[in-house]
Amino acid sequence: MDPDQIDPAGEGRVLSPDDGDYLRFERTLEQSPAEVWAALTDPDRTAAWAFRTEFEPREGGAVTMSDGGSGEVLAWEEPHSLEYAWDGYGGRWQVRIAIAEHGDGAYLTFDHVGPDPNSPDIAAGWHWHLDRLEVHLAGGTPEAVDSDAHFEELQRLYAHAEG
Template identity: 85%
Template sequence: MDPDQIDPASEGRVLSPDDGDYLRFERTLAHPPAEVWQALTHPDRTAAWAYRTEFEPREGGAVTMSSGGDGEVLAWDEPHALEYAWEGYGGRWHVRIAIADSHHGTLLTFDHVAPDPNNPDFAAGWHWHLDRLEQHLAGEEPAQVDSDAHFEELQRLYTHAEG
C-alpha cells in the first residue's frame, strides 16, 4: 500500500441514525475472517498496528490497553463481532467491529461510537490505524511511531472535509 495514496473508499464517514452519530469505516481485506479476528484480538497482533490490547474473551470481560486505558468487552462473537469500551484520552471510548465473509476475503465494518464521532482527529487516527492493520495483515511491519507523514495527510483530509 502506498501511504501517499488515500483511497476514497477507505475513508470514514459519519452516520446519523436515530440513536446517535457514529463514524464508520468499511474495508475489504484479502484475508479470511479468522485471520482478521486474530489481528484484532491477540495482544501481540494489536500492538503491531495500534496499541497492545488484552481482552478477556467474553461479553463482560476486561479490556486492558498498553496506552493506559481499561474497559469492558460489550460483545464477543468470535470471529464475527467485537464491541468494547474503555476510559482513555478524551473520555470514554467505544468501538463496534463486525467481520463478515466476502468474495474477496473479509468485509470489516469498524464503528467509532464515542467520544465525538464528528472529531476529524479521531477520523484521521482510526483511518491511520486501519491502514496499519492492512499492512500488518499483508505481512509488513508498520513502524512503531505515534505519527507519520501519512497520518498528517489524513489529518489534513479530514479537517478539510469538515470545513
C-alpha cells in the same frame, strides 16, 4: 498499500441514525474473517498496528491497553463481532467491529461510537490505524511511530472535509 496514498474508499463517514452519530469505516480485506479477528484481538498483533490491547474473551470481560486504558468487552462473537469500551483520553471510548465473509476474504465494518464521532482528528487516527492494520494483514510491519506523514495527510483530509 503505499502509505502515502489515501484510498478514498477507505475514508470514514459519520452516520446519524436515531440512536446517535457514529463514525464508520468499511474495508474489503484479502484475509479470512478468522485472520482478521486474530489481528484485532491478539495482544501481540494489536501492538503491531495500533497499541497492545488485551481482552478477556467474553461479553463482560476486561479490556486492558498498553497506554493504561481499561474497560470492558460489550460483545464477543468470534470471529464476527466485537464491541468494547474503555476510559481514555477525551472520555469514554467505544468501538463496534463486524467481520463478514466476502469471497475469499473478509469485509470489515469498524464503527467509532464515542467520544465525538464528528472529530476530524479521531477520523484521521482510526483511518491511519486501519491502514496500518491492512499493512500488518498483508505481512508487512508498520513502523513503530505515533504519527507520520500519512497521518498528517489524513488530518488535513478530514479537517478539510469538515470545513
